[in-house]
Amino acid sequence: MLVFIIRRLLAFIPTIIAVTLIIFVVLSLLPGDAAFVRAAGFKRGVANTEGIEQLREEWGLNDPAYVRYFRFVGGLLRGDLGTSYRTDEVLSELIKERLPVTLKLAGISILLAVVGGLTLGYLAAIHRGTIIDLVCMVTAIVGVSVPEFWVGLMLMLVVAVNWGLLPTSGYSAGNILFLILPSLALGFRYIGLIARVTRSSMLDVASQDYVRTALSKGLSLCRVRGKHIFRNALVPILTIVGLESGWLFANTVVIEEVFGLPGIGRLLVVSILGRDIPAMQAAILVMVFAFLILNLAIDVGYGFLDPRIRY
Amino acid sequence: MTRSSLAVVLILGMLAASFVVGVGQDQPRYGGTFVNMINPSEVITLDPLRSSITDAETGSVIMQVHRGLVRWTPELSVEPALAESWEISEDGTVYTFHLRHGASFQNGREVIAQDCKYSFERLMDPNRGGISVYIFGNVVGADEFRNGEAESIAGIKVVDNYTLRITLKGMDLTFLTTLGEPGAGVVPSEAVEAVGDGQFGRNPVGAGPFMLESWRGDTITLKAFEEYYGGRPYLDTLVFRRLSDYPAAGAAFQAREIDAFLSNPTNYPRWQNDPNFQELKVAELWTRHLGFNNEWGPFQDKRVRQALNYAIDRDAYVGVYLNNVPISATGAGIFPPGFNISSGVSGYYYSPSKAKELLAEAGYPDGFTFSVVGDPTAATWGIPAIEPLLPYFEAIGVHCKLVPTEYGTVEMDALTGNYESYVDSHGGEPIALQFVQRFHSKNFGATNWLRYSNPVVDALIDEAVLTVDDVERTELLGEIERIVTDDAPWIAINFSTVIFGTQVWIHGMQQMPIDLKYQQYEKVWVDERSPRA
Numbered sequence: 058m059l060v061f062i063i064r065r066l067l068a069f070i071p072t073i074i075a076v077t078l079i080i081f082v083v084l085s086l087l088p089g090d091a092a093f094v095r096a097a098g099f100k101r102g103v104a105n106t107e108g109i110e111q112l113r114e115e116w117g118l119n120d121p122a123y124v125r126y127f128r129f130v131g132g133l134l135r136g137d138l139g140t141s142y143r144t145d146e147v148l149s150e151l152i153k154e155r156l157p158v159t160l161k162l163a164g165i166s167i168l169l170a171v172v173g174g175l176t177l178g179y180l181a182a183i184h185r186g187t188i189i190d191l192v193c194m195v196t197a198i199v200g201v202s203v204p205e206f207w208v209g210l211m212l213m214l215v216v217a218v219n220w221g222l223l224p225t226s227g228y229s230a231g232n233i234l235f236l237i238l239p240s241l242a243l244g245f246r247y248i249g250l251i252a253r254v255t256r257s258s259m260l261d262v263a264s265q266d267y268v269r270t271a272l273s274k275g276l277s278l279c280r281v282r283g284k285h286i287f288r289n290a291l292v293p294i295l296t297i298v299g300l301e302s303g304w305l306f307a308n309t310v311v312i313e314e315v316f317g318l319p320g321i322g323r324l325l326v327v328s329i330l331g332r333d334i335p336a337m338q339a340a341i342l343v344m345v346f347a348f349l350i351l352n353l354a355i356d357v358g359y360g361f362l363d364p365r366i367r368y
Numbered sequence: 369m370t371r372s373s374l375a376v377v378l379i380l381g382m383l384a385a386s387f388v389v390g391v392g393q394d395q396p397r398y399g400g401t402f403v404n405m406i407n408p409s410e411v412i413t414l415d416p417l418r419s420s421i422t423d424a425e426t427g428s429v430i431m432q433v434h435r436g437l438v439r440w441t442p443e444l445s446v447e448p449a450l451a452e453s454w455e456i457s458e459d460g461t462v463y464t465f466h467l468r469h470g471a472s473f474q475n476g477r478e479v480i481a482q483d484c485k486y487s488f489e490r491l492m493d494p495n496r497g498g499i500s501v502y503i504f505g506n507v508v509g510a511d512e513f514r515n516g517e518a519e520s521i522a523g524i525k526v527v528d529n530y531t532l533r534i535t536l537k538g539m540d541l542t543f544l545t546t547l548g549e550p551g552a553g554v555v556p557s558e559a560v561e562a563v564g565d566g567q568f569g570r571n572p573v574g575a576g577p578f579m580l581e582s583w584r585g586d587t588i589t590l591k592a593f594e595e596y597y598g599g600r601p602y603l604d605t606l607v608f609r610r611l612s613d614y615p616a617a618g619a620a621f622q623a624r625e626i627d628a629f630l631s632n633p634t635n636y637p638r639w640q641n642d643p644n645f646q647e648l649k650v651a652e653l654w655t656r657h658l659g660f661n662n663e664w665g666p667f668q669d670k671r672v673r674q675a676l677n678y679a680i681d682r683d684a685y686v687g688v689y690l691n692n693v694p695i696s697a698t699g700a701g702i703f704p705p706g707f708n709i710s711s712g713v714s715g716y717y718y719s720p721s722k723a724k725e726l727l728a729e730a731g732y733p734d735g736f737t738f739s740v741v742g743d744p745t746a747a748t749w750g751i752p753a754i755e756p757l758l759p760y761f762e763a764i765g766v767h768c769k770l771v772p773t774e775y776g777t778v779e780m781d782a783l784t785g786n787y788e789s790y791v792d793s794h795g796g797e798p799i800a801l802q803f804v805q806r807f808h809s810k811n812f813g814a815t816n817w818l819r820y821s822n823p824v825v826d827a828l829i830d831e832a833v834l835t836v837d838d839v840e841r842t843e844l845l846g847e848i849e850r851i852v853t854d855d856a857p858w859i860a861i862n863f864s865t866v867i868f869g870t871q872v873w874i875h876g877m878q879q880m881p882i883d884l885k886y887q888q889y890e891k892v893w894v895d896e897r898s899p900r901a
Contacts, residue, residue: 088780140566145418213619227625
């Protein structure tokens with residue numbers, strides 16, 4: 058197992074290198090000029106061409122592409138993500154400040170989604186064909202169909218404004234109250250996905266022979282469900298969680314925008330609009346890295362769930 | 369006591385109590401927190417060095433923390449700030465500023481003339497990347513300083529601790545107003561050197577009424593500077609929160625979490641009659657327009673441009689699409705009404721028949737096709753603003769193609785003339801003299817996006833810039849307006865008004881036509897009804 062983990066971690070390296078190359082190429086194709094966006098405050102009918110040129114020099118934008126690329130990678134290896142073109146902040150500091158926000162948001166969303174989804178799916182499976190099944194599945198479909206920002210706005214309106222139970226938006230130094238609505242909004246669609254997969258996975262397992270054996274052995278229904286059916290149904294569910302979590306990270310952008318949370322997602326949006334290339338690179342790399350780590354964790358998790366899967 | 373006298377006492381007591389409460393709501397009181405929203409972009413820095421006039425969000429917060437020699441007033445003029453008074457020489461080139469005594473920075477030290485020279489040279493220093501370098505571009509010795517030929521700017525002279533003399537290369541009637549910009553803020557050298565240029569933006573020290581307490585993520589918290597030269601501000605705390613768009617802002621306002629937000633024509637009807645919404649409506653200085661590339665195709669012909677101007681019904685557009693919030697440009701000239709230049713111009717009105725006539729005369733009886741680039745998200749000055757006008761163009765046979773383009777690209781295309789027409793909102797200059805530079809041919813590639821060139825107008829603008837007499841100058845501007853309106857280099861659609869909504873417990877907000885965001889927050893106070901009083 059340890060060897061497996063180390064091998065996977067080593068495999069990160071070519072992945073990250075490939076990602077930096079892709080990011081670099083794509084970003085250099087973006088129209089617009091970071092120096093222009095920052096310095097073009099024209100007044101008196103004069104475009105600030107001097108200022109723009111100066112910034113281009115300062116940021117090394119006039120150097121050829123490969124020089125810029127290796128400068129970027131060299132910086133990464135030293136742990137230096139560069140400085141923002143927009144605000145002159147040191148990016149590693151900025152990321153350190155913003156990453157916990159997104160991690161908390163994503164983490165609580167995944168937790169809610171997994172707990173909610175598993176519960177809904179479980180109930181739907183064991184009460185298959187009844188009204189409970191119908192209600193659960195309709196909820197699941199609704200969850201997958203509605204856009205997150207709409208869910209977010211509805212929650213904001215009903216829970217925060219009309220009922221006054223929670224704050225409408227903002228982050229307030231990580232106070233958990235401010236993260237409940239955003240996490241619900243973000244996790245809502247994954248509750249649906251997880252519920253559906255849980256239900257079908259459980260029904261699949263329930264029809265297996267060993268389940269019938271267990272029941273005829275005299276084990277209680279509860280034990281059979283919990284120990285045999287549910288546990289064995291978890292592997293495909295875990296796969297879905299892993300894959301979809303990538304999308305969840307990406308969708309933090311929308312929720313952070315709606316609820317005004319100062320996370321990596323918002324940083325990405327603002328950087329794109331401001332052509333802040335270093336910040337974009339940093340934000341994308343962080344998200345890719347998080348996705349890789351999460352999937353590694355899930356792969357390791359398989360090993361615990363299913364003894365047949367050994368590396 | 370008897371029942372009737374008890375009643376009298378109760379009634380008198382209630383009257384007294386309501387009188388006290390009433391007084392509490394009329395007299396400015398110290399204390400409290402004002403939570404403001406910022407939209408749409410973020411504040412990028414609190415260092416005057418890196419502020420740009422086109423970024424009003426950053427500028428408006430800088431103006432709370434910093435002060436320059438002068439500051440802008442609601443009447444579009446300047447008033448003393450760090451400079452108590454000033455004289456201008458006969459020929460208009462020498463400005464002598466007398467600094468007020470006893471004004472201090474937020475680190476305790478008094479502001480003296482040397483600080484001004486330091487700050488202005490810092491802005492102009494070629495190695496420090498100042499953005500708004502045009503502010504002192506006209507000062508004697510500025511070019512030599514920026515070329516590295518001189519160690520300092522000869523035209524900025526410290527006469528003594530409280531007297532600063534600035535000499536310009538030539539008369540510049542806009543200089544004093546430009547000194548009110550956020551980029552001309554005065555900063556103490558020791559505070560800058562202590563953290564370095566890169567960090568000063570996050571650790572600012574200025575002479576303004578509020579100091580930075582914390583800056584976390586999207587929330588900037590300022591607290592009152594007790595020793596501000598104008599007296600302590602009423603507010604204890606001033607918070608700027610960035611809220612991405614209206615639904616979040618409206619929800620936060622309704623939940624009483626923020627004290628003010630920017631309404632827009634789309635949501636204004638919902639708030640118009642809401643008793644919790646205190647309205648502050650200001651005609652700003654922006655003209656929303658469809659700008660022609662005067663060097664392209666059919667737009668080279670004045671008659672075509674005029675035809676399109678007659679083709680649309682601005683009143684209906686403003687009334688129906690924008691809920692009558694902005695000011696329709698029917699019959700207007702080029703200047704937003706806020707400038708008060710009544711040139712007696714009669715502009716364009718809705719007349720499709722006249723439009724068709726002019727088109728036929730110009731040789732386009734069957735119309736033509738043109739494209740419009742613009743920001744796809746801006747409801748009042750982007751692509752969505754042009755959509756309702758398409759049927760009007762179709763009615764005269766002109767087919768308009770919308771090309772949603774991200775704003776940064778629109779800007780770049782406009783500067784290089786790589787477009788047929790664009791939609792945008794221009795303005796933001798506090799003086800008509802600067803606004804009118806948009807029509808000067810020397811400003812292609814800068815503020816003259818229209819690529820409009822008329823030598824007569826150029827000469828008039830050059831003359832107006834040197835005309836000291838206010839009446840004469842206004843007359844010249846009026847003539848410029850008449851000529852340009854006739855030339856129709858653009859279609860002025862409407863003039864912006866902005867509506868700021870504040871909670872009922874907020875007092876002291878002023879109408880600032882330059883930009884409502886440049887509010888003088890030291891004059892704002894909060895009464896007890898606020899949950900953050």
